[in-house]
Amino acid sequence: MKDTVIETDQPGEGRLAHSTPDHPVLPQPKVGVVLSNLGTPDATDYWSMRRYLSEFLSDRRVIDYSPFFWQPLLQLVILSKRPFSSGEAYRSIWNEARDESPLRTTTRDQAEAVAARMAALYGDRVIVDFAMRYGNPSTASVIERLRAQGCERIVFFPLYPQYSATTTATANDKAFRALMKLRWQPSIRTVPAYYDHPLYIEALAQSVEQVYARLPQRPDVLVTSYHGMPVRYLTEGDPYHCHCQKTTRLLRERLGFGKDEVVLTFQSRFGKEEWLQPYTVEEVARLAKTGKKRIAIMAPAFSSDCVETLEEIREEIRESFVAAGGEDFAYIPCLNAEDSHIDMMMAVLEKELAGWMTSVG
Incomplete structure (x- = not known):
């Protein structure tokens, strides 16, 4: 990225090269990165x-x-x-030490880890922050803060591996609406879905292998539970269901598991419409009743552990499995701020930064 200002005596500040001496001092132009997650009360x-x-x-x-x-x-x-x-x-899951939800804690941890990696590559020319589609910190406040810090370009990264209008698109909508209110808009790039990215699949596989290695007995089935959506959204053109199917298939192939060892399900129904099936809470009960007494379950659509994983899966869905005769229920945590997850984020971001940034040195 070419500098558009001449540095002054103050680090990180300068004046436009063609400006007069009395022109207001401006921040050196920077690039912002926003990690966007669903939200939190x-x-x-x-x-x-x-x-x-x-x-x-x-x-x-x-x-x-x-x-x-x-x-x-x-x-x-x-x-x-x-x-x-x-x-x-x-x-039941609140982070009492920080007085916030685990989702906010983990998204902040992810942003701090990415920021440290970016600093090593680009010095202070990249500023990393995080935002929530619903709740705080709001998307608008974060974009405004980055613009005030001199970010003339922003990479907006919705942390949803599988694309859906209900997640990726609405996060992007919020960012675009924030730009509509700015007199001086930064340029913006939005990160596409990464449901089949090799490093994402590898990170998922490693998380499975690490948990399996600690268990006294190998699970009969690995359940990949995704957040659900009405079937109508699929028929109207949302690719989410297809993305989920491909993620699970690639994960199964990477692990070397048989087709009968991995099941794809959907959780978190709302309302009376028909949603994508099989429903996780019902499928784990069916598995238990058909002799699958040991299962492991993970939520590949969630980049951070949250109420849907820490409460719904580990409590409601586990109870359904045990009540139906299940014995061993192992939850595989989301990728959260694991190094393998940050590796994947950095690979995605470096691709999106291409043409905007060159590394230090």
């Missing part, structure tokens, strides 16, 4: 949960019913009760 009380759920469930990418029908139902019925149950689920 600020606390577990009723009103914090209600604000978060209202923002999430009002997103037309997520719930595409007509607002004239959906908003009265959401605001008057669903949000009168759901914040209590959701708050209880979050309290």
